[in-house]
Amino acid sequence: xxxxxxxxxxxxxxxxxxxxxxxxxxxxxxxxxxxxxxxxxxxxxxxxxxxxxxxxxxxxxxxxxxxxxxxxxxxxxxxxxxxxxxxxxxxxxxxxxxxxxxxxxxxxxxxxxxxxxxxxxxxxxxxxxxxxxxxxxxxxxxxxxxxxxxxxxxxxxxxxxxxxxxxxxxxxxxxxxxxxxx
Numbered sequence: 001x002x003x004x005x006x007x008x009x010x011x012x013x014x015x016x017x018x019x020x021x022x023x024x025x026x027x028x029x030x031x032x033x034x035x036x037x038x039x040x041x042x043x044x045x046x047x048x049x050x051x052x053x054x055x056x057x058x059x060x061x062x063x064x065x066x067x068x069x070x071x072x073x074x075x076x077x078x079x080x081x082x083x084x085x086x087x088x089x090x091x092x093x094x095x096x097x098x099x100x101x102x103x104x105x106x107x108x109x110x111x112x113x114x115x116x117x118x119x120x121x122x123x124x125x126x127x128x129x130x131x132x133x134x135x136x137x138x139x140x141x142x143x144x145x146x147x148x149x150x151x152x153x154x155x156x157x158x159x160x161x162x163x164x165x166x167x168x169x170x171x172x173x174x175x176x177x178x179x180x181x182x
Contacts, residue, residue: 019060032071100130105139105146116156123160123180133174150176
């Protein structure tokens with residue numbers, strides 16, 4: 001009995017937005033045929049009979065309409081197409097990563113240029129760059145005088161980047177986020 005309950009529960013959650021066949025309990029529905037032609041307004045029982053005669057399923061595709069719109073289609077194929085379209089859309093979407101570049105207050109010019117070159121590569125790939133200036137121990141006393149390091153870093157990358165979030169003090173570090181210039 002428990003396994004039957006779990007199966008029914010799974011079935012309801014996967015197709016909760018789409019009712020099929022006997023789940024459609026409306027008195028009148030607008031029916032669309034398998035080729036896309038309008039078959040008119042009829043009772044759900046008659047529409048289900050037409051779907052069974054065609055050896056297909058009756059699927060409610062627009063439950064909010066007055067009367068609800070149902071279509072005669074192969075439900076398995078329809079669900080497969082929806083999943084395939086969702087996967088295709090997911091492939092085409094670009095996920096923006098945030099890469100981090102860490103600096104220290106006593107960084108030398110050559111090291112700063114090396115970190116800037118690394119950040120330039122990240123920006124070229126379309127990622128955002130989080131620049132963190134970390135302070136440790138006695139360096140904490142000179143936080144305000146070290147902000148110029150982040151400004152210099154932003155100036156070096158000014159040709160390829162824009163400051164999305166300006167430098168902000170957060171705990172023992174100052175952070176800034178750069179994005180690709182469009």
